[in-house]
Amino acid sequence: MPKAIVKHLLGEFIVDQAGKIVKETLADAPLESQDPIPSPLLTALKAQKYRAILRDFNLDIVKQKIKASVCVDNFIGQAINSMADLERSANQVSRRLREWYALYNPEFTVSLQDNEKFAELVATRSKEALLADVKARGTMGADLKKEDLDPILDLAALLHSLFAQKNALHEYLERALSKHAPNLKAIAGTAIAAKLIEHTGSLKKLMLLPASTLQILGAEKALFRHLTTGARPPKFGYIMHHPFVAQAPREEKGRRARQLADKLAMAVKMDYFKGEFIADRLKKELEEKTHLPRSKKQAPAFPAGKHEAPSANAPSSKPTPMYQKRESIPAWVQQDRAPGTSSAPAPFRRTGSPSGEMRGFAPRKREERIDAGQKVPYPHRVFNRQFARQDGKPFPPRSKDERTEASPKAPFPGAYKRPAPFNRPQQGFRSSEREVQDGPRYRKPFDRAQQGFQRPAEREQDGPRYRKPIKRFEQEERPSYGRARRAPAPERSFSRGGSNREERPAFRSREREERGAEPRKNSFSRPVFNSQRKNSSPAQRFQKRQEPAEEREPRAYSRERKPPMKRWRK
Amino acid sequence: MIEPSKIFEVFQEKQALFTKSLNPGKKVYNERLVIQDGVEYRQWDPTKSKLGAAILRGASNVGIRKGDIVLYLGCSTGTTPSHVSDMIGEDGFLFGLDVAPRVLRNFVFLCEQRPNMTALFEDAAHPEQYAAKVCEVDVVYQDVAQRNQAEIFLKNCKAFLKDGGYGLLAVKARSVDITKKPAVIFREVREQIGKELIIVDERTLEPFEKDHCFFVCRKK
Secondary structure (H helix, E strand, O other), rough: OOEEEEEOOOEEEEEOOOEEEEEEEOOOOOOOOOOOOEEEEEHHHOOOOHHHHHHHHHHHHHHHHHHHHHHHHHHHHHHHHHHHHHHHHHHHHHHHHHHHHHOOOOHHHOOOOOOOHHHHHHHHOOOOHHHHHHOOOOOOOOOOOOOHHHHHHHHHHHHHHHHHHOOOOOOOHHHHHHHHOHHHHHHHOHHHHHHHHHOOOOHHHHHHHHHHHHHHHOHHHHHHHHHHHHOOOOOOOOOHHOHHHHOOOOHHHHHHHHHHHHHHHHHHEEEEEOOOOHHHHHHHHHHOOOOOOOOOOOOOOOOOOOOOOOOOOOOOOOOOOHHHHHHHHHHHHHHHHHOHHHHHHHHOOOOOOOOOOOOOOOOOOOHHHHOOOOOOOOHHHHHHHOOOOOOOOOOOOOOOOOOOOOOOOOOOOOOOOOOOOOOOOOOOOOOHHHHHHHHHOOOOOHHHHHHHOOHHHHHHHHOOOOOOOOOOHHHHHOOOOOOOOOOOOOOOOOOOOOOOOOHHHHHHHHHHHHHHHOOOOOOOOOOHHHHOOOOOOHHHHHHHHHHOOOOOOOOOOOOOOOOOOOOOOO | EEEEOOOOOOOOOEEEEEEOOOOOOOOOOOEEEEOOEEEEEEEOOOOHHHHHHHHHHHOOOOOOOOEEEEEEEEEOHHHHHHHHHHOOOOOOOOEEEOOOHHHHHHHHHHHHHOOOEEEEEEEOOHHHHHHHHOOOOOEEEOOOOOOOOEEEEEEHHHEEEEEEEEEEEEEHHHHHOOOOOOOHHHHHHHHHHHEEEEEEEEEEOOOOOOOEEEEEEOOO
C-alpha cells in the first residue's frame, strides 16, 4: 500500500493513501515545512494531545520571526517621528522660556528670534554680557534672586539639550539613510526620505509603489476626498516640502511633483536592490527636463527680438499652447547636455540681454521682466492678469478721453462707462481738497436725531400711521397634511360671504349642527382659518395688540442655543 | 444581574455583554471585570469588537461553542480573540494570525497568559504557507481590512474549516472600495461567499462600526 511522508510543524507523519496516520514521529523543535497537508491528517491533528505542542511551537516561531522582523526601516521611522516630537516640544518650551526669561531680560529676548541660539546663550551667558551685546540703554528686566533665576536657567539648559538631541537624531538619520537608501536620500533629502519610509513601513513596500502613489503619499485625506466626492485630486504629499516642488511657481508645482516622484521611484528601486548610485544622473535629468532656473534671475518668456508687448489694437497675447511649448524644449535641452553637438540655435535662449538674463520660465507678471532703465512700450500693465483681455477682445482704453461711448475701441456703446458713483465724491479728486474749495459734492444722509427731529406728540396717541398688511393665512395656521405630500390648499373664498356655499367653513359647521352631528374638533382634518378665530378682524387684532402681553416665564435656553431674533415690528 | 444570553457562552446584563474570564484578575484591554457568585466576567466592548457588535445587533447564532478550535485571521492585539478564547474555554483552541509584527507582539503576551491560544506571523492571503502549522478548525473568523477579503475568507474556509463548521466574516466596506456604496459591496460579498457557503446571518454593525457588515456562514 503506497504511503507518503508528510512534514508538519509537529513532526513527520507517515500517512496512507486515505490520509490516515500510519506512523508519527514528533519533533523536539518546530519543523519547517511547505508540504500540502491532506485533510484527514489535519483532522487527526485536532486531537487534544497535540494542542500543547502546537501552541508552544507556534509561539516559538512567532517570537523568532518578530525578532527577525526588526530592521533599519523601523529605526528610521522611529527616529523621524522622534525628531518631530522633539521639535514640537522644543517649540513649546521655547515659548515658555521666552516668556519667563523676558521678565528678567526683555531686551535680549526680543533681539534674538532663533530659539536654538537663544536657549544656548541664556543657559551659558550672564545677563550683563547679553545686554552689552544688544547695546541696550538700561533694562526693563527685574533683578531676580538666585533662587528665582535658577529654574529659568535650568529650563534653558533643558531646551538646549532638546535641540542638541534633535540635531543628533538628524545626523543619525543621515548616516542610516546614506547606508540604507543613498539614492533616495540624495534626491529627496533626509527628512522626506525618512518620512516616506516611515509612512509605508519599509523600503521594500516603498519600492513596490508606483511613482504616482509615491507622489501623493501623505495626502491620503485629500486623495480619498477626491475618490469619494470627486473633489480635485491632490498633486503632492510629503514631497510638497522638497525645494524642487516648494520653490516652483504655483502653476508648475503639480508637474514638478510628478517629475520628482518619477525619479524617486527609480531611486528607491535602485536602493532596494543595492544598485549603483544614480542619484546624480537623476537629479541632473530632473533639472534639465524642467528647465530649472540655475540662477535667481528670471528669464523672458519671449524670444529675443519680440520683446515688446503686443499693441492694443492687435492683441496677439494669446498664451502659447502647452504642446507648442513642450515641443520646442528638446532642441536646447539637447544642446545643453552636449554642447557643440548641435549648432541649431536654441529657440528660447537669448544672448546679450540688457541684464544678462538666462533662459527659464515666463514670469507671471510683466513688471518683473522689465529691467531698470529699459524703455518699455505702453502698456505693460495689460499683462497683469487683472487687466488682460482674453482672446482678441480689445484692451482697455489708454486714457480717460478714450473712455467714451464714441470710442471706436469700445465693443458696444457704454462699454466703458462706469456707473455713477453713489454718494461719493468723483473719482480723481480727493474729497478733502474739494471740500476745502467749495464744500462737499454730495449730501450727507439726513440724520433725524442730529437735526433735533421729534415726532409730533399727537401722532403717538392715535396709533401707528400705517396698517399692517392683513395676512389671512399665516404660515402656522395653514392646515398641515404632513411634510412630504402636502395636499393642495382648498379653494377659499376670501370674503366672508363667498359665493361658493360649500367652501364656506361657517356654513359647513352650521350644516353639521343641523344634522345633529358632533362639531369637529380635530384641527388636522379641517382647516381653521383666521376668519374663524377669535380676534380675527384687523380691528380686533389691533385691539389685542394694545392689551398688555401676558406675563410669561422666561424661556430657559441651553447654552448652545442662540436666543431667537427679537421681532422687530410688533 | 448577569445572565446567559441567547448566544452560547455569552452573558448579558441589559445591553452589556460579558464572557466568563479564562484568566481571572487580568484585564486585556482595560475592560470592566465583574465578579458574580464567585465567577469573574469580563465585559465585552462592542465598539472595540465586531463580534461583540454583531451579537448586540441581534445575531442569532455566531457558531462558537465550548471546546471549538478557532482560526482567527487578523487577530491584531487580541481584543476580540480574548473573548473568543473565553467562549471556547480550556478545551478549545485558537490560532491567532496577523501580518503586522507590532500588534502581534502584544498578542504573544496575551497568548502566554492563556493556555488555549497561539500566534502565527503569517499573511492570511496565503493559507498554503501556514497549512503545516495548524490543524482543522471548527470556526474560521476573519477580520482583515483587505481589498479581497471575501476571497481570502473562502480560501481559508476551504483549506481549514471542517464540514458544517462556521465561518465568521467582518467586512469593512471602506477598505474594499471607497467609491462604491457599502450596500453594494455587501451584496457582492454575499453573492461571492453564498456560492460556497450557507449564509446563516448577516448584520450591519451600524451604531458601533461605520460601513461594516458581519456575516455568519456555515460550510456545506
